[in-house]
Amino acid sequence: MIIVRRFASLLFMAIMIPLTLMTVVGMTLSLTVLKPDFLKNGLDRSGVYELPFQPDTADLVIETISEDGEFPIPKAELVNIVYDLQEELYPILGPDYIRSKVEPIIDNFYAWMLRDTSDLSLEITIDSDVLDRVVTHTEEAIFNQLENLPECAGALDLESLDSLDCIPQGFNKTQVRQILEQSGVDYTAIIREQLPEKINLSDQIIQSETYPQLLLIRQYIADSQQILQFAFIIDLLLFVAIATLNRHRWPVWGGVALILNGVIPTLLGLVVQIAIPAVVTVQRLQSSQEIPVFVQPIIISIVNYLGSEIGLRLLLVGGIPLVLGISFLILPKYLNTAEQPLP
Incomplete structure (x- = not known):
């Protein structure tokens, strides 16, 4: 026994x-x-929200635009534009803003995966005020770089297209002229018309x-x-x-x-x-x-x-x-x- x-x-x-x-x-x-906070903490600790504002990211953007060959401004001036723009956009699109957009998506995705909800709802809202500020800062960064060209010694007048003669070689003057001719265009309104109020990631995932x-x-x-x-x-x-x-x-x-x-x-x-x-x-x-x-x-x-x-x-x-x-x-x-x- x-x-x-x-x-x-x-x-x-x-x-x-x-x-x-x-x-x-x-x-x-x-x-x-299986906890959304686990992923949130991991992203926070990794510094992923700081990634768009790192110098290496700016260098990658500069190289990508330069290799495209269609941007009217040479690489030397493009470097200043991208770095200035990166600095100006940090208070607007900084880590806190990115986190505020990412974390609700994480919460909703986990709720769907864990069957707390039957609807996969992942949406990013396009904030009109943020879009306005981004477009404004982008325009200012480009125009300021053109105005401050040492070859022009401050003689470049954005209101006068004849003053473009002082722009040095390396610029595509035709495209620069087109940019200046359209300086009064409301790019924000055009972009807003092309972008939806919300970007639905759910449809992209379902179709993937x-x-x-x-x-x-x-x-x-x-x-x-x-x-x-x-x-x-x-x-x-x-x-x-x-x-x-x-x-x-x-x-x-x-x-x-x-x-x-x-x-x-x-x-x-x-x-x-x-x-x-x-x-x-x-x-x-x-x-x-x-x-x-x-x-x-x-x-x-x-x-x-x-x-x-x-x-x-x-x-x-x-x-x-x-x-x-x-x-x-x-x-x-x-x-x-x-x-x-x-x-």
Whole structure:
């Protein structure tokens, strides 16, 4: 009979290990990846909202426009325009403004993925006042650069097209003339007519090739929640069964069962904390020509945050049964020692 009880206990322990691992991993993902605040914090820490205002971004814009060959202003003057414009737009389109547009989209997307809502509603509102200020600053940056050309010594009059003769070589005078002729045009109104009041990202996602995969992930998340609850209940019942089969020595058997179930998640947490940052390194990203150099630190920051947070949660959640198991093994010995009469 003792052999049967021990065999059953070992069998139950073997079944508990994958169930506990599944439960711990599921709980960890629920506390991290499946929380919108997790993604928000990761984006904040990575500095992604600062990306449009970094010098490397300005250099990329300058190179892209210069290679196009259709912009009427030479690269030397274009550099000043882009950097001045980047500085002027920072108070308008800075990190706080970008964050205010991105975070509601994250909240709505998570609500849809977690089935808190059945409607995928991802919209970006175009603020008219912000659009007006962006267009105004862009016009001013271009016109100020033309007015301050040293070759013209301040003689360039934006109201007089004849004063264009002072513009040095490298400029496309015809296109510059067209720009000045249209200086009174309300570009804001034209852009506003071409842009909708809201940009609907939902339609783009639904029409994309990744939408079927998103539906599968959404269904998997819903199913996994029920599976994890069932696995946790079965795990708990197996632990009770082990303690019942070995009721005379249940602290020992219960402690061993908890230790075995806590060791693997704890080790997995250590591996995740070490392995994920080690996989995505600067050297690996630099070998990829598709990822711009100035974006690589942001990717590394997000990956490090992902590995650190998930690994830490695995350590904490997996460490609970490990600590309880050790306590079950030590506490009875301590109590027995404490109950012994003094000589």
